[in-house]
Amino acid sequence: MTWQKQRLPNDHPPVKSGSIGVLLVNLGTPDGPDPGSVKRYLKQFLSDPRVIEIPKLAWQPILRGIILNTRPQKSAQAYAKIWTERGSPLADITARQAEAVADDLGESVVVDYAMRYGSPSIEQRLTELTEKGCDRILIAPMYPQYCAATTATVFDEVARVLGEMRWQPALRFVPPYHDDPAYLDALADDLTRQVAALSFRPEVMLLSFHGMPQRTLEQGDPYHCHCHKTARLLRERLAERPEFEGVRFETTFQSRFGPAQWLEPATDATLVAEGQKGTKRLVVAAPGFAADCVETLEELALEGRDEFIEAGGSDYAVLDCLNVSASGVKMIDALIRRELSGWI
Ligand SMILES: C=CC1=C(C)c2cc3[nH]c(cc4nc(cc5[nH]c(cc1n2)c(C)c5CCC(=O)O)C(CCC(=O)O)=C4C)c(C)c3C=C
Ligand SMILES: [Fe+2]
Ligand SMILES: [Fe+2]
Numbered sequence: 001m002t003w004q005k006q007r008l009p010n011d012h013p014p015v016k017s018g019s020i021g022v023l024l025v026n027l028g029t030p031d032g033p034d035p036g037s038v039k040r041y042l043k044q045f046l047s048d049p050r051v052i053e054i055p056k057l058a059w060q061p062i063l064r065g066i067i068l069n070t071r072p073q074k075s076a077q078a079y080a081k082i083w084t085e086r087g088s089p090l091a092d093i094t095a096r097q098a099e100a101v102a103d104d105l106g107e108s109v110v111v112d113y114a115m116r117y118g119s120p121s122i123e124q125r126l127t128e129l130t131e132k133g134c135d136r137i138l139i140a141p142m143y144p145q146y147c148a149a150t151t152a153t154v155f156d157e158v159a160r161v162l163g164e165m166r167w168q169p170a171l172r173f174v175p176p177y178h179d180d181p182a183y184l185d186a187l188a189d190d191l192t193r194q195v196a197a198l199s200f201r202p203e204v205m206l207l208s209f210h211g212m213p214q215r216t217l218e219q220g221d222p223y224h225c226h227c228h229k230t231a232r233l234l235r236e237r238l239a240e241r242p243e244f245e246g247v248r249f250e251t252t253f254q255s256r257f258g259p260a261q262w263l264e265p266a267t268d269a270t271l272v273a274e275g276q277k278g279t280k281r282l283v284v285a286a287p288g289f290a291a292d293c294v295e296t297l298e299e300l301a302l303e304g305r306d307e308f309i310e311a312g313g314s315d316y317a318v319l320d321c322l323n324v325s326a327s328g329v330k331m332i333d334a335l336i337r338r339e340l341s342g343w344i
Pocket of ligand 1: 027051
């Protein structure tokens, strides 16, 4: 009888278990640098109530009626300027970070990457990891500074996906690492190397972080404090090095979106103000971004240059994010190995 037959051990469906998975997650990016792809991506991203904290009934008509009919064209032009033959820099670099971690961890751990919005999705990658037998999974949100709009949305989506699984894996998350010595040392080493290779000695270094609405700080989001702590600890390390002798550091927030008050000072306004007050040589680092993306490669490197030079500056450079630099990969490895302790 079928019922009895299904209970026989030899007829048990094949299952894989006993493996460990690591999933690097970054924000997300469109599938292509065209308005249609950007519109699909922005619709998903900007519909997340963690990103736009306006009641859905009020926000969706604005999003669908105005934003998605204007922003995709403009953003697609920005994406087209930074797109490479390997696709979106953000997805490509995140994929290469995952490959580097996989090389370090070896066969015992399955390492992959996902994008919170767009593809490859968290749902797809978590499903694949469990199908490969990963019953312990470490999620690594690639955000040094905690923010509800980024870190918490990864948690939300992972929980949603697991909510649909019968056999859920055990889960761990890499905590925010804004004040972790491994991160600060990696940044200090990598930025020193890059500044030493410049053709000019900067007078000013901007540490530019992605902005957030001011009210999120008032509501208790630690993001602003995390950014300032990173900036202070990084400054303390850099100030000791000859490459930064006499350099003035400023912390700014970029990528303002919409009419609300955002964290200040704004990166673009600061670039103009620096140029106008006579700063000639300026360098920008973006320590909050684990990988270069449209915000660093277009907004900072292209728009930012125009803003500074038009305001009177003469030398301008935007330094690379940690990406897959030797110090960057060593740092990600160290964080992941620490959080895997007891599992490997
Ligand atoms: C209200 C809107 C936005 C909030 C809040 C926000 C927070 C936030 N974003 C990042 C990191 C990235 N954002 C990126 C692109 C991007 N961000 C917004 C809007 C908000 N971000 C938009 C509309 C876009 C798309 C580009 C554009 O139209 O300007 C990216 C790059 C993605 C890529 O494909 O390259 C990153 C990374 C953080 C860390 C953050 C809060 C701390
Ligand atoms: Fe953003
Ligand atoms: Fe931007």
